[in-house]
Amino acid sequence: MAKWMIYGANGYSARLAVQAAKERGFQPVLAGRNREKVETIAQQTGLEARVFSLDNTADIITNLRDIKAVIHCAGPFSATAAPMMEACLQNGTHYADITGEIPVFEHGKTLHERARENNVVLCPGVGFDVIPTDCIAACLKEALPDATELNLAFNAGGTLSPGTAKTSVEILAGGIKVRRNGELVTVPRTWNIRDIDYGRGPRTSAVIPWGDVSTAAWTTGIKNIAVYIPAPGSRLALKATSLATPLLKLKPVQQFLKKRIEKSIPGPTAEQRSARKTLLWGEVINASGQRVEARLQTANGYDVTVAGILAAGEMLANYQGEGGYFTPSQLFGPKIIESLPGSGTIEIR
Structure with missing residues (x-):
């Protein structure tokens, strides 16, 4: 090699x-x-x-x-x-x-x-980021070749690593991104809140700026894409967190949060990773309303x-x-x- x-x-x-x-x-x-x-x-x-x-x-x-x-x-x-x-x-x-x-x-x-x-x-x-969801996107496109909309979601839970936590601060500061009519657009945290069944019953879920809104467009050619995760708390809590998003754009706020992360987040242990599997879901819809769904379970994200x-x-x-x-x-x-x-x-x- x-x-x-x-x-x-x-x-x-x-x-x-x-x-x-x-x-x-x-x-x-x-x-x-x-x-x-x-x-x-x-x-x-x-x-x-x-x-x-x-x-x-x-x-x-x-x-x-x-x-x-x-x-x-x-x-x-x-x-x-x-x-x-x-x-x-x-x-x-x-x-x-x-x-x-x-x-x-x-x-x-x-x-x-x-x-x-x-x-x-x-x-x-x-x-x-983004092997499992990209594979789901590709398989769903094969199952419904004329799909015009793709939605993906995952339920991971667990502890973040320091690097992931710090990167998340920057990602959220850039706003919530989805793809609409082929273009990346910024939407509120409360955009299109919906219930998604990851395999263990419906969970209220909200959009996140996940990489598939870029990669899945390249993989499938689908022009409308969003990615969801289970929402923390109620819809009211989501509205409250969305109000704080502008603060994350301030460099002093980002620097403060990153320093706190370095001091307080060691990353999950082997036992924590082993105990938390990841559930993934996806759907495609075509112009006539036909719908195909997918589910997958993987190991912990790390x-x-x-x-x-x-x-x-x-x-x-x-x-x-x-x-x-x-x-x-x-x-x-x-x-x-x-x-x-x-x-x-x-x-x-």
Whole structure:
């Protein structure tokens, strides 16, 4: 297998992936910006370490000189994905990441032709964001090819990692996004609140700015897309939280919240992850009102992300296909989620 790299190896999900990689006999190169943390993990695992920032494209390329694929795990991806993508394009290195940030997916799409010309794969979102939902979207599109509307939802629960929590602050500050008539639009937190049965009875659910409003459009061509999760509390509580959204746009507020997160959120334990499976749901509707529904159960989102990192590293280190921008279901196939540990089958009804 050619060399592949985990960049941001000291992050929560990346550390789990490094350990899992060692257990499977993989030898990814570990990299990141924090010398002490990256080199400590490398010493503990016996893996190669490289320390470099993403401030200079030439420096990134130097460190990618013999790397066939990078799995980028250093957020916030709104700041780090573009420079890594650019270096990969110039160096001929395949790129994947574990982002869920809509602007990163949208940026990747703009690089599709360059990636094809340079025979480089760009595939953001090879974690829980967005492998399971992207696979559901692809399977639903196959089941109802003339669908004009796609709705996705998941019920995860559980504890966030520090990186996910900090990224969530930035995502929510950007507003709730859905896709309408092919365009990304911002809607209130209370937009189209509905009851969704994830498999254990109806739950009041509200929209979130999840990556599928970008990726599922690329996967399916459907022009109306929204993603939901169970709503915390009542509709009145949702209205109250939506009033606080403008405050999240203020940099001092974001900085305060991120510092609190660093001090107070360690990330879920193995026991917590094992105890919390994820339930996913989706539906497509066509112009005549015909409707098809899907359900899926997977492992905890962080465990799905770890499996996605390893799957992407293994595939891209051996990749011989064409370059371009891909969603996970396009790169791995629409049933890839069913092969990941802890996942069931996508049930279409």
